[in-house]
Amino acid sequence: MEELSLLEIGSRPVRRPGGSADLGSLRAIPWVFAWTQNRCLLPAWYGCGAAFADADLGELRRLARDWAFFRSLVENLEMTLAKSSLEIADGYLELVGDARLWEPIRLEHERTTAAVLEIVESQGLLDRQPVVQRSITLRNPYVDPLNALQVEFLRRYRNAADEDERERVRRPLLRTIAGIAAALRNTG
Numbered sequence: 510m511e512e513l514s515l516l517e518i519g520s521r522p523v524r525r526p527g528g529s530a531d532l533g534s535l536r537a538i539p540w541v542f543a544w545t546q547n548r549c550l551l552p553a554w555y556g557c558g559a560a561f562a563d564a565d566l567g568e569l570r571r572l573a574r575d576w577a578f579f580r581s582l583v584e585n586l587e588m589t590l591a592k593s594s595l596e597i598a599d600g601y602l603e604l605v606g607d608a609r610l611w612e613p614i615r616l617e618h619e620r621t622t623a624a625v626l627e628i629v630e631s632q633g634l635l636d637r638q639p640v641v642q643r644s645i646t647l648r649n650p651y652v653d654p655l656n657a658l659q660v661e662f663l664r665r666y667r668n669a670a671d672e673d674e675r676e677r678v679r680r681p682l683l684r685t686i687a688g689i690a691a692a693l694r695n696t697g
Contacts (some may be wrong), residue, residue, distance in 0.1 A: 544691050548656060549598035551614060553589040558620030561628070569628045587625050591634040591645055592693060593618070597656045604663055652692040659685035 546550045561569060572579040595618055602608045622634065635642035662682035669675035 536581070538624060542690075546659070546686060547598045547601045547694075548592075548594040548652075548689075550589050550593040554593070555562045555614070555617055557586055558617050558622075558624050561624035562620065566627055569624075570630070573628050583625060583628055584697055586621065586640075587629060587634055588641065590618070590622050590625060591642065594649070594653075597645050600656060600660050601663075604660065604667070626669060648692060652689060655688045655692065659689065 541552045544553075573583050574580070595605070595615055601609060626632070626634070629637065629685070631637060633642075659682065662678050662685060666675055666678045666682050669678060
């Protein structure tokens, strides 16, 4: 998260002024950007599977068919889930000291994906939007190595013995951040 501030993009710092190093001091845009970088895209879908679980499937399908707002919500969920890759996000776990939350995240991703597929009555994400589906399928093999490089550069940057070593890693790290954002065609 802190490495995003190296980009010097946006009009505000990553954390609120006087904020501590806890989650409460983070601003929303860098928070979402970080989840986009690791390809989890968690803020876009987390909790939706749990919310849909208690709803009537027929009613959810009716809402998706008849209410433009809900249809758009479900379509955006479907696209975000298709863009996400928990396999790639899993590679970032070595950078986190505590991976206890990963299993609940993985389970919610599965539940949300299953719920969206039930609502849209489809076998696979974006089956009804083959152009977008194909675009993601073709793009991922080019983005995956950037994520692998980013994990390595983050590890080196964080474990650098001195400022010179850190500076040598800084530029390639920033390039991976920019490359992933460009390849995913959004920043979060």
